[in-house]
Structure formats: C-alpha cells, structure tokens
Amino acid sequence: MNSLFKNRVFLIVQGADLLQQMGIWIRNMALLFYIMEQTNNNPTAVSMLTALEYLPIFVFSLIGGTFADRWEPKKTVVLGDTLSAFSTLLILLLISFGVWQAVFAATVISAIVSQFSQPSSSILLKKHIPSEYVGTAVGINQSLMALFTIFGPVLGAFVYSQLGLKSSIIALFIIFITAAIIQLFLPSYREKKTEKGSAISDIKEGFKYIMGQTNLKLIAAMFLISGVAIGITQPLDVFVIMERLGLPKESVQWFAASEGVGMLIGGTLAAVFSKWIDRHKRIVITSTLISWGIITVVEVLSIWPILTGSARTLSGVTTAFFEVVFSGMMIKEVEAEYIGRTNGIIMPLLMGGMLLGSTSSGFIVNQINLFSAYLIAAILTLSCTILTDRLKLDKKTLAY
Incomplete structure (x- = not known):
C-alpha cells in the first residue's frame, strides 16, 4: 500500500x-x-x-x-x-x-x-x-466516496x-x-499514431468487443437484473420504515446513513484485503448476491429498527465489495482502448434496470403487496448467482 x-x-x-x-x-x-x-x-x-x-x-x-x-x-x-x-x-x-x-x-x-x-x-x-x-x-476510492455519502x-x-x-x-x-x-501534473500519454475511424465505427467496435467476451456479456446481464431488483426496492424504503417499523418518513435518512457507514467499512476492508479478494472473486461475488437477497427479505420482514439498521449496514458492506470487485475487473482486465466504451455500454444497463424496477414497484405493491415486491427483488438478485457460476475468473483477461 x-x-x-x-x-x-x-x-x-x-x-x-x-x-x-x-x-x-x-x-x-x-x-x-x-x-x-x-x-x-x-x-x-x-x-x-x-x-x-x-x-x-x-x-x-x-x-x-x-x-x-x-x-x-x-x-x-x-x-x-x-x-x-x-x-x-x-x-x-x-x-x-x-x-x-x-x-x-x-x-x-x-x-x-x-x-x-x-x-x-x-x-x-x-x-x-x-x-x-x-x-x-x-x-480506497470506495471508502472515500462512502465518507462523502455520509457527510x-x-x-x-x-x-x-x-x-x-x-x-x-x-x-x-x-x-x-x-x-x-x-x-495538469498528470503524465501525458502519447499513443502511437494510428489512423482512427469515425466515432460510430468505434461504438460498433465497442459492442463487438463486449459481445466477443463471455464475461462481459454475463456482467452486462447481471447489471441489468441487479438494476431491476434495486429499482423495485429503492422507492419503497420509506414505506418499509413507516409500515413495518412504525417510524415517521423522515427517519429514512438514518437508515440511508447506516448503509453509507457500511460502504465505508466495506471499502476499507476491500482495500486491506484486496489481494485475497482478487484471488477469490467468484466467492466474493456469489456471497455478495446471496447476502443481498437475504438482506432484502430481512428488511421487509423486520419490525425492529435495530435489525433493519444492521441489515442496511451489512448491505453497504457487501455493496462496497461488489463495486470494488467489478471496478477492479474493468480497470485491470478490459483492454485500455475499450475501457470507456465498455463502461458506456454496461453502466446504462444498470441504470435502465433501476428505471424499469422503480416504475414497476408501485404497480407490484398496488396489485399484490409490499412483501411480494421485496420477495421478487430478492429472487432476481439470487438468480444472478447462476450467471456468476459461468464467469471465467481464472483467466488474466476477460476474453473467452
């Protein structure tokens, strides 16, 4: 370090x-x-x-x-x-x-x-x-970002x-x-002069690159499904606070802060144990998804603020590990000339999933109930473990 x-x-x-x-x-x-x-x-x-x-x-x-x-x-x-x-x-x-x-x-x-x-x-x-x-x-970056989430x-x-x-x-x-x-004090990077095509052709190459990498296709699908799960529960947090815990809606900020504390702890642990995490990516990713699924169910079942707050803190810890693993994979294993396009294609899938989930969450609650919405989100999250089992994490690159 x-x-x-x-x-x-x-x-x-x-x-x-x-x-x-x-x-x-x-x-x-x-x-x-x-x-x-x-x-x-x-x-x-x-x-x-x-x-x-x-x-x-x-x-x-x-x-x-x-x-x-x-x-x-x-x-x-x-x-x-x-x-x-x-x-x-x-x-x-x-x-x-x-x-x-x-x-x-x-x-x-x-x-x-x-x-x-x-x-x-x-x-x-x-x-x-x-x-x-x-x-x-x-x-380290994750820990500092979590610190700003809190303060x-x-x-x-x-x-x-x-x-x-x-x-x-x-x-x-x-x-x-x-x-x-x-x-301005960053070192300049001088590329070998090669003739570049149009931006459109670069975008097409970016899609072709992702479609040619088994891991990237699996990660893209995982981000989309996870985004839907996050989107379903995110707008409903305030209803869990009011209906299950019997607290005023303003109390939602303290549970959000609990998750921020968890992200700070998780980011710090990830920085300290980064080499172990790098060697056991599959275990970390799978256990994170399983933890998210369990935490989602615990949140909607809990009637005790301490239990809910503890679950949110643990959620923050696992979220930090998840982000550190995938951010590290993107930086280390995606070829440098494709990092921007890979990020530009995969991240909107997460945001799109969140948008899809958030727009459907109200419908699910109205047609069924609050518990069912969280159960659906938990099942979606756990289903991602099927994709993690197919990840080829023993390779030095993300290539098939």
Missing part, C-alpha cells in the same frame, strides 16, 4: 476525485434548497433536479466513453473540470439577471462532463498503476446556510478549477 501512496497518478486522480465530490455535494444541496425556496417546496421541481442528474447518463454515457477512448485522458479530465468551473460562472451571471431556472443547467452540465471524465480517470489508473494495486486503489449532505447544507447560493457557486468554481490545475 505504501507503493500506491507514492504513485503520482493515483494521488492526483484521488485528490481530484475528492475535490469533485466536495463540489458535487455543495452543488446538490445548494440547488436543492434554492429550488425549494424559489418554487415553494414544489415536489415536481425537486424531482426534475434528480431526473436531470440521471438522464445524461443514458444519453451521454456511451458517447462519453467512446470519446474517452479516442482522446488523450489527461487533456480530457483537465478540460472537463475547466468546463465545469467556467460553466458555474455563466450560471451565476444568469442568476444575477433573474433567470433562476439556470440552476438546472448546473446539474446537466456536470452530469454530461462526468460521462467523459470518469472513464478517462479509469484509463489513467489502467495505464499507470500496477495491476496488483488496482484492488487497493478502488477500495456530503452536511457539508453542502452548511456551505449553503452560511454563504447562500451565489457564494456557493463561487466556491464551486474554485473547487473545480483547483481540480483542473492539479491534474
């Missing part, structure tokens, strides 16, 4: 990620509170803010991943944060002229830029971090309450421009 902390690329990428997470939470809370003030707590306006954050993932994930594979990664991440920084100044100018709706653009621009910069960060790690340290690097809303709310919207936006500019500056 000491060698990892001496790795300049890891330190710079991690430092930029921390700044970006800080900026994202300041932005999220500032815009949420500001929009609620401007619309008199209109739930439609608030839900639109969330929709505008996730919609670009569907529209730009594949596009961003394709161009991340084509462009020099250092230039991409620097340009991305620079664009994010100066877009905040434009939004501040529009707000000063009374166009308060411009705040929605801040979410859209940030979400679009991230679809280009995130794959580029993975490419940098692929090229500059030894494969034996990738699991540890992903585990990010507190930070964002504090900045907005103390500084107000305009000063919060200026803080965003400073944060993103600082991230861009520190990434």
